[in-house]
Amino acid sequence: MEIRELEIFLTLAEELHFGRTAQRLHVTAARVSQAIKKQERRIGAALFDRSSHHVALTPIGKQLYDDLRPVHRGLLEGLERARRSAAEETEVLRLGMISTNGEDLRPFRDAFAERRPGCRLQIRNVGYGNPFDKLRDGTIDVLLAWLPVQEPDLTVGPLVYTEPIMLIVSVGHRLAARASVSYEDWADEVVLSGVTPDYWRHSLIPTHTPSGRPIAKGPEVTNSTELLTYVNSGEVVSAGHAHGVRYYARPDVVFLPVHDAPPARWALVWRTNGVIDPIRDLARTVSELGPLEL
Secondary structure, three states, X not given: OOHHHHHHHHHHHHHOOHHHHHHHHOOOHHHHHHHHHHHHHHHOOOOEEXXXXXXXXXXXXXXXXXXXXXXXXXXXXXXXXXXXXXXXXXXXXXXXXXXXXXXXXXXXXXXXXXXXXXXXXXXXEOOOXXXXXXXXXXXXXXXXXXXXXXXXXXXXXXXXEEEOEEEEEEOOOOOOOOOOEOHHHHHHOEEEEOOOOHHHHHHHOOOEOOOOOEOEEEEEOOOHHHHXXXXXXXXXXXXXXXXXXXXXXXXXXXXXXXXXXXXXXXXXXXXXXXXXXXXXXXXXXXXXXXXXXX
């Protein structure tokens, strides 16, 4: 049995749904069905009882699942150990960050280094353009992302920090002298877009104010430099996070707290089927120290 076929069988055994299995593995439902039929022909018995409304493991399927699950886990761990040995380097854990406030994470980074001294934590910038893809293709091992995260193949770990939501405007903007703004003020502005997926964008940039007035959607951007350039022009405003006051401070833009916005929550996220010991240790470290308030 090939590794991909093994993953299809194990995932279907957990999901008991062809559509969810296909979505989780990023394949078609037909591909899942073909792989299962091929396995059943090879074994000579049905692995699943299935109808249009029901999927369940047969006794043979349950036995195969119990036998293969630890084998699959050991295979992944063995491949990872071999990869590290071949590279002749210490362990590396790649942490993807949409923001650039890595210094805010210093308490967690120092504590993780003490817990796992042989592992080097590397920070990688992933931008706004759906950084979940970087997790899925293995470019990064774990992601620091704001919540909510609603991806069936990803696990949301412990909360790392919370911070206020801000409105970023040009220094000459009509709101620039305010101490704070409300969501109601956004109705008269064009607000930059570009954050994906949609549920993420809506958590940061509402489609309407509390009174029901629409909020105009502006151009799409994928990084902070592009964002600040648009805002500086005076054409648009942008939603942002409070750490930008410290890390993106510049004389041509102003960060205004949005006093009726709930705090943004940032947490660790990783592939459910790709968790490794360094990720577990980082998650334990964050859980023990507790979330920061920035």
